[in-house]
Amino acid sequence: MTESIHHMLAARDLLPAEHYLDSGYPSAELIVGMKEGFGVTLVTPVLLDSSPQARSGAGFGRTAFAIDWDNRQATCPRGHTSTWWSPAVQRGTKAIVVKFDKETCQPCPVRDKCTRAKNGGRTLSLRAREQQQVLDEARTQQTSQEWRAKYATRAGVEGTIHQAMAVTGMRRARYRGLKKTHLEHAFSAVALNLIRLDAWWNGRPLDRTRTSHLARLDQQDFNLTA
Incomplete structure (x- = not known):
C-alpha cells in the first residue's frame, strides 16, 4: 500500500x-x-528488539555487540570475536546468523547475562546491513522526546480518520467500482473540509468533551439525592 x-x-x-x-x-x-x-x-515506530536480554532490560542485547560488516564478524562486550557468519532465512525473511564458539562462552564470567544456551555459545540474528543499520537507528531515535514530539503530528491524522468514519461512513463504500468509490471519497473529503472550516470560523473545537458512563451514573445519583 x-x-x-x-x-x-x-x-x-x-x-x-x-x-x-x-x-x-x-x-x-x-x-x-x-x-x-x-x-x-x-x-x-518500529518493533523493539525481542531478544530475552532486551525484553528484560538486563544483560547484553544485540546492540551491545560491535558488528564488523566488511569482515563479517561480531565482537562481544568482553572483546571476543565470532567464529560463524552465515546467511539464513528466518520466518520467511532473509537474515544473517552469527555464532560465538562455545569454548569461548562457557567459561565467560558474564555468561548468564549473555545467553541462555546450556551448551552452545551466543548466537545473533541480523538483517542485511542496510536494513539492520536503519532498524537500529530507528529504535534509538524513537526513544527520544524529540522523536515523540515529532511523531505526535500523526495524532491529527488519526483524528481525521476517526471523523471521516463517524461522519461520512467511509468504512463501507456505497457504490461498486473504483471510479465511483473514488468519487465518493472525494465528496467525503470535501464535506470534512467544510465541517472543519465551519468549526474554525465559529471557534468551535472539533473534539467533543466526553463523559464516561461511571461519571454519568455519579451525576445521576447526585441529582436523585439532591
Whole structure:
C-alpha cells in the first residue's frame, strides 16, 4: 500500500520528504526500500528488539555487540570475536546468523547475562546491513522526546480518520467500482473540509468533551439525592 501511494504521488510530482505511518506498516525492508526508491523517509515506530536480554532490560542485547560488516564478524562486550557468519532465512525473511564458539562462552564470567544456551555459545540474528543499520537507528531515535514530539503530528491524522468514519461512513463504500468509490471519497473529503472550516470560523473545537458512563451514573445519583 505504501509503495502504491508513493508511485501515485511521484506521478504527480508530489512526493513528500517524510511520510508518517502508524505502527502497523513499518518494516526494515519498507523503510530502506522507500528511501532508496523514492527518497522518502518513513517516520514510524518500529518493533523493539525481542531478544530475552532486551525484553528484560538486563544483560547484553544485540546492540551491545560491535558488528564488523566488511569482515563479517561480531565482537562481544568482553572483546571476543565470532567464529560463524552465515546467511539464513528466518520466518520467511532473509537474515544473517552469527555464532560465538562455545569454548569461548562457557567459561565467560558474564555468561548468564549473555545467553541462555546450556551448551552452545551466543548466537545473533541480523538483517542485511542496510536494513539492520536503519532498524537500529530507528529504535534509538524513537526513544527520544524529540522523536515523540515529532511523531505526535500523526495524532491529527488519526483524528481525521476517526471523523471521516463517524461522519461520512467511509468504512463501507456505497457504490461498486473504483471510479465511483473514488468519487465518493472525494465528496467525503470535501464535506470534512467544510465541517472543519465551519468549526474554525465559529471557534468551535472539533473534539467533543466526553463523559464516561461511571461519571454519568455519579451525576445521576447526585441529582436523585439532591
